Amino acid sequence: MGNFSVWHWLIILMFFAAVIVPLWRILPRAGISKWAALFGFVPFGVLVLWWVLAFMQWPGDEKAKQ
Secondary structure, eight states, rough: OOOOHHHHHHHHHHHHHHHHHHHHHHHTTTSSOOOGGGGHHHHHHSHHHHHHHHHSTTTTTTHOOO
16 A cells, blocks of 8 residues: 555545535535535545435425425
8 A cells, every 4th residue: 555646636636526516505405504515524424415315305395385
């Protein structure tokens, strides 16, 4: 296991940006603080956030039922 090169860090940064930035935009629309997107850095944190988003009551759901 050698040291990570600049390319490895760049790929890791791009991966986290691809996960964190969309969550940063989606979570406030669902009524959750955008800072919760930082759970994406925690292992399985993104998975938990996706489950919460999938099964929560969204603010726009009341309008669709009327």
